[in-house]
Amino acid sequence: xxxxxxxxxxxxxxxxxxxxxxxxxxxxxxxxxxxxxxxxxxxxxxxxxxxxxxxxxxxxxxxxxxxxxxxxxxxxxxxxxxxxxxxxxxxxxxxxxxxxxxxxxxxxxxxxxxxxxxxxxxxxxxxxxxxxxxxxxxxxxxxxxxxxxxxxxxxxxxxxxxxxxxxxxxxxxxxxxxxxxxxxxxxxxxxxxxxxxxxxxxxxxxxxxxxxxxxxxxxxxxxxxxxxxxxxxxxxxxxxxxxxxxxxxxxxxxxxxxxxxxxxxxxxxxxxxxxxxxxxxxxxxxxxxxxxxxxxxxxxxxxxxxxxxxxxxxxxxxxxxxxxxxxxxxxxxxxxxxxxxxxxxxxxxxxx
Ligand code: MRU
Numbered sequence: 001x002x003x004x005x006x007x008x009x010x011x012x013x014x015x016x017x018x019x020x021x022x023x024x025x026x027x028x029x030x031x032x033x034x035x036x037x038x039x040x041x042x043x044x045x046x047x048x049x050x051x052x053x054x055x056x057x058x059x060x061x062x063x064x065x066x067x068x069x070x071x072x073x074x075x076x077x078x079x080x081x082x083x084x085x086x087x088x089x090x091x092x093x094x095x096x097x098x099x100x101x102x103x104x105x106x107x108x109x110x111x112x113x114x115x116x117x118x119x120x121x122x123x124x125x126x127x128x129x130x131x132x133x134x135x136x137x138x139x140x141x142x143x144x145x146x147x148x149x150x151x152x153x154x155x156x157x158x159x160x161x162x163x164x165x166x167x168x169x170x171x172x173x174x175x176x177x178x179x180x181x182x183x184x185x186x187x188x189x190x191x192x193x194x195x196x197x198x199x200x201x202x203x204x205x206x207x208x209x210x211x212x213x214x215x216x217x218x219x220x221x222x223x224x225x226x227x228x229x230x231x232x233x234x235x236x237x238x239x240x241x242x243x244x245x246x247x248x249x250x251x252x253x254x255x256x257x258x259x260x261x262x263x264x265x266x267x268x269x270x271x272x273x274x275x276x277x278x279x280x281x282x283x284x285x286x287x288x289x290x291x292x293x294x295x296x297x298x299x300x301x302x303x304x305x306x307x308x309x310x311x312x313x314x315x316x317x318x319x320x321x322x323x324x325x326x327x328x329x330x331x332x333x334x335x336x337x338x339x340x341x342x343x344x345x346x347x348x349x350x351x352x
Pocket of ligand 1 (some may be wrong): 028054164166169174240242243254
């Protein structure tokens, strides 16, 4: 158990090492834990698009790592030429997935650092320093989120979670799973119910993998059993992550989150969202947010096995929106926002 606790704390989903990006190939989990090394930003873009790395904070830091690789790859000798190369790389990285706001956050942060540096060498060194710091900060931020959220759950609670908002969705420790880890580390006994999270099965492949290795009591359910487990009193609370949180408190997260929140409301079960401030989008309205639509084959089969008739029409949105009235609280590294969210989110950012 200790070995796996150390594994989870040291399980780096994505890392900058020797001017390369090393990441866990999450498409291979839970059957094998494999690391891939990238030296070109287009490889990182492809890894984001194909879910080798996924989860909003992990995508944000990976995008930033990709831009740092682009800075090293460029043969520019003049600042404006390098900035131009970075703008090209930024667009390719940005266009990989549209919904998680952390990707834009990570890319914009690196572009600002680059534009504020004077020389090509300064750009390269300051960008590399910044991405390393972003990775370290991510883990610290998740541990603060964990601590803040651990207050919300009681001893012997059974907590439901949807998708994977764990160490594998961040650089380390996790957001929603960080709260579950911190609740356990605070000495409370907790059990977890993880939804399978079709079609890509982030719940069964990744969340169950992480929690089982942490020695946390986790049960897996098909997504269709959410209502049953709540109606039968098996769930004391729900915690999920987020890909984008608006000023209004509308939360975009993995497809199915809205259904889980609606069921929780139906059964008066508290429903919490855990996310860093980098996941907040204070500019856009619900209708402005692009929901990623993914390929039909994710739904018409599992692995190589076809499970639907050839040529069937498929609707496969990767995310949905949960309205604020279904959310009991939003847990961040700087505290917990409670309804009405227009005010509490404004307060959170005022302090920042
Ligand atoms: O398609 P994915 O696997 O990137 O979706 C991930 C989620 O929806 C997570 O819940 C969210 O990114 C939060 S991760 C801390």
